[in-house]
Amino acid sequence: MKTELIIRSSSSDIDFALLKNGRLIELHKEVNDNKFNVGDIFLAKIKKTLSGLNAAFVNVGSEKDAFLHYHDLGPQLLSSSKFTKLVSTGKLKEFTLKNFHFERDINKNGSIDQVIKSGQNLLVQVVKEPISTKGPRISSELSIAGRHLVLVPFSDRISVSQKISNRKEKERLKRLVKSIKPKGFGVILRTVAEGIKVAELDRDLQNSLQRWVNMCKQLPNAKAPVKVLSELNRASSILRDIFDDSFTSIVTNDKALYVELKEYLERIAPKKASIVKLYRSKIPIFEKYSIERQIKTAFGRTVSMPKGAYLVIEHTEALHVIDVNSGNRSNKANSQADTALEVNLIAASEIARQLQLRDMGGIIVVDFIDMHSAEHRHKLYEHLKNEMKSNRTKHKVLPPSKFGLVQITRQRVRPEMVIKTKEENPNKNGEVEAPIILVEKIENQLERIVSKHKKVVLHTHPFVASYIKQGIPSLQNKWFFKYKKWIKVIPRDAYQYLEYHFFDANNKEIR
Structure with missing residues (x-):
């Protein structure tokens, strides 16, 4: 399995295409002005509580208020609220929780009015980005994701990914983490932690802990609502979550992103840092890797x-x-x-x-x-x-x-990826499918009929005929090498833009 990550950067956004053996598997878009990514942590202000829904609307700076349900508060809400208040007022300057006195857990089936009130400041994390007319969905149960593990403040629990099925490996990982885990923090071991040594786990843990400390340093001067911790950019978060030995290349057309990715890979997988490449060709990067074609057809x-x-x-x-x-x-x-x-x-x-x-x-x-x-x-x-x-x-x-x-x-955590595949109809008003989709249909039909007929002739619009014949090798040449049969292409001026028909040796239409 060959995995490639192709990144196209423009002035307004960044597109990420994940390919497996050349086939498009994932497509992500990072918009430069997107202020609410899954994993971002905000110092937010409770706007109002709704006892009927057992939830609250929270001001995180979004156009629509964020939604916080009682079940998303987390059992250690009182400890988190107390910590936030002490740090914000400058009364607590030790952020690692080792000397922090924890409060009792909140009632599992309690009421939201009993634990938070309007005007209160609270640390919350985005779990679902704004979709359509709804604001972001948030949780006050915080977590900081690293490469091999997730750090959970105000917890003491150690858990292992269910995808690690080996019981001895689970016990080994729990034992290692127990020896390095700081007091007051829980840890979730990710699937990629399987087989990892304690030194690497500790380095990952310390990186996440340092991100927590850096976030806490901002609180005394922060005025809600404000973002206090950003999730990694989409490129780094994709690599953090899915990078493995099957990756053969990571290519981007942006120099700053190239440097950033190389540095990140040198931290998480130094031996693989050389697979990060800067794309310099004049051919658009998504055209070069046949991604644009796959997007149109998919x-x-x-x-x-x-x-x-x-x-x-x-x-x-x-x-x-x-x-x-x-x-x-x-x-x-x-x-x-x-x-x-x-x-x-x-x-x-x-x-x-x-x-x-x-x-x-x-x-x-x-x-x-x-x-x-x-x-x-x-x-x-x-x-x-x-x-x-x-x-x-x-x-x-x-x-x-x-x-x-x-x-x-x-689970829906961000807006669905929607790409328009239709174009303006040159023959009349309205829209038609993009030409590349038509070519895909022609190839699918050709594959089905070519073995049944001695001679196959394609009649199509001159624009489409020109596309099929152009280039070295042309699409027509490729068909010849594939089927060992020459497919004659006849341009027809009378045809509409996306009209085509196959005919046999007797000039009868093949359906």
């Missing part, structure tokens, strides 16, 4: 898949709906049931990729092709769960219902 309402199958993705206010279609594919499977299973397995892999790529959250309902075999339904369910394992966002996949629908819930 973000439309219809998503093509191998063997003629395709997905239709619809979005509503309440949920997302995905319909799986077999298309006009040739039936090479032994039976209709085997065909349905084959298409559904292909679709499950693409759906897992789409959820990650678009960062779709909330409820997703998938209408797979009907399968009457219980064995086939179970196989599909296990395959989908397995494909979703690489999805870092918290999610749950339910077994197929009696109607053959599969329901997925996926």
Whole structure:
């Protein structure tokens, strides 16, 4: 597995594309004026409490007030509030909590009016960015993420990622952390901590602790609402969360970002620092790595898949709906049931990729092709769960219902990635799909029909014909090398922009 991170920087934002074996898996955008990222910590002011919702609206400086539910306060709220007040007034100058006297835990099923009040200052952390008309969702249970572990102030608990299944390794990690953990802080060991030595864990712990101390130093002069600790920039946070030995290159067109990434990688993986490269070519970076093409073909309402199958993705206010279609594919499977299973397995892999790529959250309902075999339904369910394992966002996949629908819930922490794939129609008013999507459709249909006919001729609009013929090697040349058959391309002035038809040797249309 070859993993690459390609970063395109412009004056207004930064785009991050994660590729696995050249295929686009994740796409992120960091807008320069985004003030509320997941993980940011604010000194905020309670605006008002709502006993009916058992929640409070909190002023964090956002256009819409942030939402804080009682269950997001954390058991050590009283200790956190006391600490914030003492540090803000200058009465406490020791920030490591070793001499701090902790208060009792709050009642698990208590009322928000009993523990916080309007006008009170409170340290809170963003857990969900502002989406649509809603303000950010926040928690007063703070955490500071490092490469191998997460530091949790006002706690004493040590826990290990569930993805580390080896019991001896879990016990080893707990034992090591217990020997280095400062008093008053809990630690969550991440999946990448598996096999890591105590010196590296301690270095990571001290870095996170220093970030906490630096944050506390700002409090005496801070006036709420104000950000007191920023999450790492998106590039560094992606590397912190997913970097492993499969990474072969990290490429950016921004010199400052290049230096920053190189320095960060020298800290977390010195042997891999050389894979960070500065892109200098005149060809746009996303064009060079075929990312722009993949974006156009992956973000439309219809998503093509191998063997003629395709997905239709619809979005509503309440949920997302995905319909799986077999298309006009040739039936090479032994039976209709085997065909349905084959298409559904292909679709499950693409759906897992789409959820990650678009960062779709909330409820997703998938209408797979009907399968009457219980064995086939179970196989599909296990395959989908397995494909979703690489999805870092918290999610749950339910077994197929009696109607053959599969329901997925996926945590929504930031706005969904939406990219317009349609362009202005040059023939008339309205919009049409981007030409690159048309080329993808032509190639999918060609793959399905080329082996069944001795001669295949493509009739298409002159603009599209020109695109297919241009370059060395051209798309037409590539088809010849792939299929060992010359596909004649005829430009047709009478055709509309996205119209095309295939014809055989007898000039009969191939459908």
